[in-house]
Amino acid sequence: NAGVTQTPKFQVLKTGQSMTLQCAQDMNHNSMYWYRQDPGMGLRLIYYSASEGTTDKGEVPNGYNVSRLNKREFSLRLESAAPSQTSVYFCASRETAVDYGYTFGSGTRLTVV
Amino acid sequence: RKEVEQDPGPFNVPEGATVAFNCTYSNSASQSFFWYRQDCRKEPKLLMSVYSSGNEDGRFTAQLNRASQYISLLIRDSKLSDSATYLCVVNIPGYSTLTFGKGTMLLVSP
Numbered sequence: 001n002a003g004v005t006q007t008p009k010f011q012v013l014k015t016g017q018s019m020t021l022q023c024a025q026d027m028n029h030n031s032m033y034w035y036r037q038d039p040g041m042g043l044r045l046i047y048y049s050a051s052e053g054t055t056d057k058g059e060v061p062n063g064y065n066v067s068r069l070n071k072r073e074f075s076l077r078l079e080s081a082a083p084s085q086t087s088v089y090f091c092a093s094r095e096t097a098v099d100y101g102y103t104f105g106s107g108t109r110l111t112v113v
Numbered sequence: 114r115k116e117v118e119q120d121p122g123p124f125n126v127p128e129g130a131t132v133a134f135n136c137t138y139s140n141s142a143s144q145s146f147f148w149y150r151q152d153c154r155k156e157p158k159l160l161m162s163v164y165s166s167g168n169e170d171g172r173f174t175a176q177l178n179r180a181s182q183y184i185s186l187l188i189r190d191s192k193l194s195d196s197a198t199y200l201c202v203v204n205i206p207g208y209s210t211l212t213f214g215k216g217t218m219l220l221v222s223p
Contacts, residue, residue, distance in 0.1 A: 050209040099162075104157050109154075
């Protein structure tokens with residue numbers, strides 16, 4: 001099925017470990033986004049890529065890096081995980097040439113102990 | 114003032130009730146509007162876009178009031194399965210990102 005695929009779905013890390021969250025979309029969308037959502041809170045934008053070859057910081061970029069590998073793939077890296085990064089991470093994509101909303105992936109549930 | 118504001122609720126309604134949510138936005142240049150639905154621990158999913166003329170999809174009706182800068186979502190004949198958080202989303206021209214409200218929680222009880 002067409003859409004946004006995130007891997008892994010669940011992950012437990014120890015403080016200080018690193019990992020990369022993967023995201024791929026097969027809808028040929030220009031823009032891709034990484035959000036985090038903490039319990040009882042709204043979505044907060046970490047980084048986004050308006051088009052292939054560009055990335056920009058969102059509201060909460062500290063502690064994260066991103067790579068727009070190609071038009072399909074946008075990865076999020078935690079270099080040294082901290083307990084404050086325990087969250088649910090959602091990747092999304094959007095075709096900005098038309099007036100559509102986001103399509104979200106199913107999320108990665110990350111726990112840092 | 115926050116860019117997109119929603120009453121967090123929860124709105125507790127019995128099955129079969131009609132319930133309405135409003136969402137206000139601060140930027141008058143906002144161009145397009147969406148309602149998303151998010152189930153607990155799941156990803157947000159597009160429920161409907163909101164057009165200037167309003168739009169209806171089954172039991173759901175969305176309206177836009179540009180003069181007062183708010184959009185609304187009306188749910189008729191509520192079902193247990195409508196229990197979720199409803200997110201208001203706004204597109205401001207020139208921005209690459211959409212702006213989300215924090216959501217309104219709806220709980221439908223038997």
